[in-house]
Amino acid sequence: xxxxxxGIRANSELTLGNYLGALLPMVRLANQHSEDMNxxxxxxxxxxxxxxxxxxxxxxxxxxxxYYLAAGLKTxxxxxxxxxxxxxxxxxxxxxxxxxxxxGEASRMTxxxxxxxxRESCNIGIFDYPVLMAADILLYSxxxxxxxxxQFQHIELTRNLAMRFNHKYNKDIFTVPLKTADQVKFMGxxxxxxxxxxxxxxxxxxxxxxxxxxxxxxxxxxxxxxxxIMSATTDSLAKIKFDMFNQPGISNLLLIDALVMxxxxxxxxxxxxxxxxxxxLKKKVAGDVSAMLxxxxxxxxxxxxxxxxxxxKDGEKYANKVANAKLEEVQExxxxx
Ligand code: TYM
Numbered sequence: 374x375x376x377x378x379x380g381i382r383a384n385s386e387l388t389l390g391n392y393l394g395a396l397l398p399m400v401r402l403a404n405q406h407s408e409d410m411n412x413x414x415x416x417x418x419x420x421x422x423x424x425x426x427x428x429x430x431x432x433x434x435x436x437x438x439x440y441y442l443a444a445g446l447k448t449x450x451x452x453x454x455x456x457x458x459x460x461x462x463x464x465x466x467x468x469x470x471x472x473x474x475x476x477g478e479a480s481r482m483t484x485x486x487x488x489x490x491x492r493e494s495c496n497i498g499i500f501d502y503p504v505l506m507a508a509d510i511l512l513y514s515x516x517x518x519x520x521x522x523x524q525f526q527h528i529e530l531t532r533n534l535a536m537r538f539n540h541k542y543n544k545d546i547f548t549v550p551l552k553t554a555d556q557v558k559f560m561g562x563x564x565x566x567x568x569x570x571x572x573x574x575x576x577x578x579x580x581x582x583x584x585x586x587x588x589x590x591x592x593x594x595x596x597x598x599x600x601x602i603m604s605a606t607t608d609s610l611a612k613i614k615f616d617m618f619n620q621p622g623i624s625n626l627l628l629i630d631a632l633v634m635x636x637x638x639x640x641x642x643x644x645x646x647x648x649x650x651x652x653x654l655k656k657k658v659a660g661d662v663s664a665m666l667x668x669x670x671x672x673x674x675x676x677x678x679x680x681x682x683x684x685x686k687d688g689e690k691y692a693n694k695v696a697n698a699k700l701e702e703v704q705e706x707x708x709x710x
Pocket of ligand 1: 379380381382390391392393394395396417420506509518519520521522523524566567568569577578579
């Protein structure tokens with residue numbers, strides 16, 4: 374059976390960007406494919422510690438999985454939920470891949486450049502985390518990895534490392550994940566998703582942005598979230614059109630509404646074609662986002678820690694079995710066994 378795999382760091386609450394860009398697409402794919410594919414959803418807790426943790430890491434880890442459940446994830450026997458650090462093979466394979474990856478390619482990662490900001494004091498984890506991400510994917514032979522656009526470069530790196538390793542040892546040990554363009558198609562989209570910062574729509578919406586009105590958090594009071602949409606930056610062109618380059622603020626609102634309402638972006642764009650009143654668009658998006666948050670938050674309140682811990686118990690048994698078998702193959706190939 375083929376595998377769909379994804380993970381979200383547990384540094385803090387999640388943003389609407391995480392939700393619409395990665396979490397919701399994964400939930401939709403999981404519910405669609407859990408009869409015919411393995412669905413691996415894990416919390417990359419080792420990735421979380423490359424940056425500051427807002428709150429308590431243990432609580433954040435559990436909450437991250439609760440978010441998937443509140444978004445409608447159905448858990449059946451093909452759905453595997455686990456914590457990265459409970460499967461030591463991830464770190465082992467990361468080290469082996471470190472010896473295949475180059476300084477040049479790791480230095481070119483945009484996330485590394487942004488997160489390190491040229492500081493010599495930046496920790497080595499920030500530099501190495503895409504290689505750990507490659508290990509996360511390759512251990513489970515996952516072909517499908519639903520993620521937001523900011524992570525695309527890491528998928529390309531994963532593909533390169535897998536192909537280089539297979540070539541070096543002259544054996545197809547690793548399954549190479551699909552190219553990002555094909556990942557996007559598998560997610561049922563025409564482009565990767567990048568939800569923008571509400572006040573600075575040239576940038577992506579990010580947990581680490583300090584300005585409260587720039588981002589919507591999944592735990593935001595729905596009325597507060599609606600106000601943030603109402604105060605989103607737009608432009609003075611007075612036409613509602615999807616054009617991320619010239620009208621990123623308006624385009625962001627159209628994209629958010631399409632994803633929240635689960636309708637094709639093109640349909641939302643056609644509905645607003647010829648309209649000029651930005652206030653009307655904002656009101657519609659604010660209403661849809663706040664309704665979505667209300668429903669999501671009421672479901673979230675009903676999910677217990679024990680439910681999540683039970684899922685981890687089964688998921689980690691499965692993950693260790695699959696990951697250790699792949700690691701052993703790799704260790705044999707490299708000569709470590
Ligand atoms: P992380 O935790 O930074 O982000 C989690 C997911 O949310 C997506 N995302 C967005 N999508 C659209 N618009 C935004 N504004 C936005 N902000 C975040 C990200 O693209 C991501 O899909 N390295 C990864 C976690 C990871 C992983 C993996 C993912 C570790 N190992 C293996 C997939 C497979 C990360 O830091 O994501």
